Amino acid sequence: MPDEAIGDREYEALAAFRYALRRFVAFSEAEAKAAGLTPRQHQALLAIKGTPEASHGLAIGQIADHLMIRPNSAVELVDRLAEAGLVLRQPDATDGRRMLVTLTARAESLLQSLSRAHLRELRANRSGLLALLRRM
Numbered sequence: 001m002p003d004e005a006i007g008d009r010e011y012e013a014l015a016a017f018r019y020a021l022r023r024f025v026a027f028s029e030a031e032a033k034a035a036g037l038t039p040r041q042h043q044a045l046l047a048i049k050g051t052p053e054a055s056h057g058l059a060i061g062q063i064a065d066h067l068m069i070r071p072n073s074a075v076e077l078v079d080r081l082a083e084a085g086l087v088l089r090q091p092d093a094t095d096g097r098r099m100l101v102t103l104t105a106r107a108e109s110l111l112q113s114l115s116r117a118h119l120r121e122l123r124a125n126r127s128g129l130l131a132l133l134r135r136m
Contacts, residue, residue: 013135020129024121031117035110043067044077045086045111048103057090057100086110 032042047066048058058066064074078101081087086107092098103111122129 009135013132017132017136020125020132027121028118031114035114037110040067040077041081042114044081045103045107048087048101049111056093057102059092059098059100063101
């Protein structure tokens with residue numbers, strides 16, 4: 001497809017998809033703020049909980065990777081989450097030089113509530129999102 005011309009239908013599909021993504025991000029940010037979190041804090045909590053290999057927590061570098069931020073920014077974010085009582089730092093049982101970040105019970109509760117709202121929103125828009133993907 002590199003040399004193929006892009007037609008109006010593709011532009012329309014891409015524009016509609018980007019719009020749907022922006023709407024979902026705006027919804028997500030508003031929900032996080034209503035729960036007393038910044039959007040980035042919500043993303044961090046979700047990354048810690050939702051990363052399959054993170055059953056014992058995530059290292060700062062992994063959080064930075066998941067959020068696409070610099071490690072020093074991830075450290076500051078985790079510091080703020082710890083001050084808010086949402087995460088704990090624990091030594092990695094397999095590598096004592098590393099600290100793993102885990103969720104507190106309060107964070108688990110907040111995240112569960114936010115995730116319920118996000119899943120409802122996605123399910124409500126599922127058919128439209130799938131239709132947009134099929135158009136591409």
